[in-house]
Amino acid sequence: MNIVVCCKQVPDPEAPPASFKIDAAANKVAPAPGVNQVISPFDEQAIEAALRIKDGQESTVRVISMGTDLVSDVVKKPLAMGADELYLIQDEALNDGDGISTAYALATAIKKIGEYDLIICGRQAADWDVGQTGVGIAEELGIACVTVAKKVEVVDGKVRVERVVADGYEVVEVPLPAVVTVSNELGEPRYATLKGIMGAAKKQATVMSAADIGADTAKTGKAGAKSKLLKLYIPVREGKCEMIEAEDPAEAGALLAQKLREAKVL
């Protein structure tokens, strides 16, 4: 089983919002000093999904990360968790893309690095939260895609996915090769181990440019983007506090539930 996992390096989403600044002139998020770079959490769960399959059957897990500012101890984490190979696609021509141009670049890279049976991505990246890349890769490769998975199994040459829906989950089975995007309901990703870290330190990532993967740079990065960012801003948050008055806790609870339903929180 050849599994490819796409992992994106992002600024730590747990960092306080005040750490992030907007460069209004460039319409970009200004680099936030002191904010660590991490693997996007949904992508870590994608690694976990791949490793669970590998735990049960012989598999090779290849990881692809894309970007020009990649931090080696961050992007090597999947290797320390148990992945086999790491490919870094680094080229200025791939920067500032959207979900479509990123999906094109990743799909091109996936075709280049070898055989693939299953491609696993996080449901969305923790920086832009767009959630188009996984389905975009499937479109580029002309294969099936199942999104928002909570469980991924490979059975009899097919991938069987439990995918999250509003009131539970549904089971979907598609033939391989396929793309699956993974949600947090999959569960906690495993820790890197010391053995994994020592092994990762000895492994060299394969670094590839746009030319190396055979990408048409008219379709990558900003040049290939199909969407246009009009304005980037931090929304102003206003807190409102409403006291619920009731005769007893049970009534207060019921009234609170009613309010939350009205606000469409529940």
Add this chain to the structure above:
Amino acid sequence: MDFELNETQLMVRTMVKDFAEKEVAPTAREDDINETFPTEILKKMAALGLMGAPIPEEYGGMGLDWLSYGIMIEELGYQSQAVCSTVRAHISLGAQSILQWGSDEQKKKYLPDMAAGKILSGFVTTEPNVGSDIAGIECMAVDDGDSWILNGTKTWCTNGSNADIVIVIAQTDKSLKGRGLGAFIIPTDSKGYSAHAMHGKMGLRSSDSSEIALEDCRIPKENLIGKIGEGFKVAMSAFDRTRYCVAAGAVGALQQCVDASAKYVADRVQFGKQLGQFQLVQEMISEMRVECEAARLLVYRAGCLKEAGKPNTIETSMAKWYSTEAAFRGANNAIQVHGSYGYTNEYPLERILRDVKACTILEGTSQMHKLIIGRDTTGIAAF
């Protein structure tokens, strides 16, 4: 001079930090209150290779370098000094003593299971009448043909009630003082070995500190580590290692104080402004941070010297004395910054204060380290 950590060291920091946040921090408060030994945490650490981190791969360890090992202890110490204490006793007093001084047979017999966390170890020099002056050890080991028979009382043995083996420093000939000492591996299921957990400690409450009674405790002859007369060296080298770990753990505790204080003064508003806008509050946090950075650099230098195989006793003493005292000052200031909230166990600061107080005493008091540093500086022994 290069102040950058390498890729492995950074990955170790990230991994242990993540582990400690998720597995150690959630129960640290309750474990302290209930004096609960962290058995489950140790099992999880073993699964990640942490219980044998600096033990060479040929003996089932991970072969971690000294600086990475210090960083691992620092990140554990950020969340719990008690877990730190347990781990450093097992690795740096127990396993690394066998690694440095043990025979090939002893290394093969014990180290793989110690690295895997299947054998937990302790180590003890201290006795009711013997603290820093270990040449005065009274516990006796008598040669009895194919066995050693040990009699005496030991105290403050970390892991003593939970360990599978304890390395005991004992006297074989009182007239020889330090030159008569030996280091003996005592399986804790040996007849004549009994351990009693000590209660009522101010800090490190979920770390096991035990009194050990040895009553005609017979062990095989091959359980002597090294030779008779090397017990003093075994103990001193163990102290060099564990003092490094105590220092590293204290840096972690101090960093927790800095981070908690910085967060609190940003959130807390008094007199219509953030606490951080009061200059005297900022002063306390600045002092804390600088002391933390200074302590960390002392620890990392000691670690680099150990890795290079260079003498490091004085540098380790400096790191241990400074880091633990700085952590105590930092915890005191962090409580002050938090006001009455810091005085409760709703926040971890009062626990840190109690825990790091122990760190200024164990493995050589601050005063002993000043004397060691003073003797090296002046060439005059003052003790």
